[in-house]
Amino acid sequence: MSDLLARHRAVMPNWLALYYNEPIEIVGGKGNRVVDASGKSYLDFFAGILTNMIGYDVPEVREAVERQLATGVVHTSTVYLLRGQVELAEKIAKLSGIKDAKVFFTNSGTEANETALLLATYARKSDQVFAMRQSYHGRSFGTVGVTGNRAWKNNSLSPLNVHFLHGADRHLTQFRGLSDADYIKVCVDDLRHVLATSVGGDVAALIAEPIQGVGGFTMAPDGLFAAYKEVLDEQGILFVSDEVQTGWGRTGSAFFGIQNHGVTPDMMTFAKGLGNGFAVGGVVARGDLMDNLHAVGLATFGGNPISMAAANATLDYVLDHDLQANAARTGALIIDGLREAAPRLPIVGDVRGKGLMFAVELVDPATGEPSPALAARFMEETKKAGLLAGKGGLYGNVLRMAPPLTLTPDEAAEGLGIIVNALEVINAEVVPS
Helix, strand or coil: CCHHHHHHHHHCCCCCCCCCCCCCCEEEEEECEEEECCCCEEEECCHHHHCCCCCECCHHHHHHHHHHHHCCCCCCCCCCCCHHHHHHHHHHHHHHCCCCEEEEEECCHHHHHHHHHHHHHHHHCCCEEEEECCCCCCCCHHHHHCCCCHHHCCCCCCCCEEEEECCCCCCCCCCCCCCHHHHHHHHHHHHHHHHHHCCCCCCCEEEECCEECCCCCEECCCCHHHHHHHHHHHCCCEEEEECCCCCCCCCCCCCCHHHHHCCCCCEEEECHHHHCCCCCEEEEEEHHHHCCCCCCCCCCCCCCHHHHHHHHHHHHHHHHCCHHHHHHHHHHHHHHHHHHHHHHCCCEEEEEECCCCEEEEEECCCCCCECHHHHHHHHHHHHHHCEECEEECCCCCEEEECCCCCCCHHHHHHHHHHHHHHHHHHHHHHCCC
């Protein structure tokens, strides 16, 4: 055991997960690669859990932060005017497509989702909320309540009365083999049945991830949330799209994940990649919803000058370099390559994704059951080969990867080669020849 690992275990909580049998310390980064304390280089396909959205040591971001540091002002709080906050809010409001949008900045996705839930429950005068099975929305009291994954829930206590909907669970027996259209119809019928049987009075909102992050990049078929929203609108129920992982062009086919469904939500939450490593989150919502709260509110560090400098520079970089189009191109290279390899690899149960957000589900080749052990084995094999990946899923058997949006075609091909080779090695270990 390394000295740093021993010190970590002595003072950090034991539920703070670390990857790998021998965890690494990342000490340097440039472009889409990082270096650990031993000097080993890795192509980063997880980007700090989708956070280093445009890679490492980006001059435009570094220089923007340095300019702000040079003023001597790191923090003033939101009781004073913050130019960077206003400029970023203007950009996000315009990009959101939400009518008369206003923006509130926080420090994280968890805080952003808490704010959205507050806005919705206050506006609707109801504690009832719909969420999705297999979802993850944060680690706070309220967001754990709308998280539909038992591995991330410490107890059943919640300030909210939550009902969980179908939409990303097509692996279940009753949904296997259904077409997208039939699955959407079944889900909408179930929503109407929940409204008729399980709720009492008004429901505040549905909160949903267009692609479930911790859930292993499972996703509803395009159009489901538009069909859901038709039903929600009949009763005035609000729709919150959690874009913490799917925003800013990552899916390639849309700038925000929910746009793949052809619908504009009442609110969107965001965080992670926007600051390219600097802490930033927030909510963009209809102005009437955002302005509706009667109590005074602020976020001490939300909208701070340093994070706003980084976020403005990051968002400008994404737009100026059309990284949404790059995500579509390079993501297709990887996803198509994985799908081509999958039929000859019995350990691969599924390949899924959009743009630079893709996943491989590993299963026991004899039974087809989820195999967390094979996922752990994959992590060690790709680490050895110089690639950082992530894992998750409802059963802990999914390799989920989301490289920086600046990934080049050569890097995509390199990463694909490492992934396929690792799968081949593991497949050979467990499938009799």
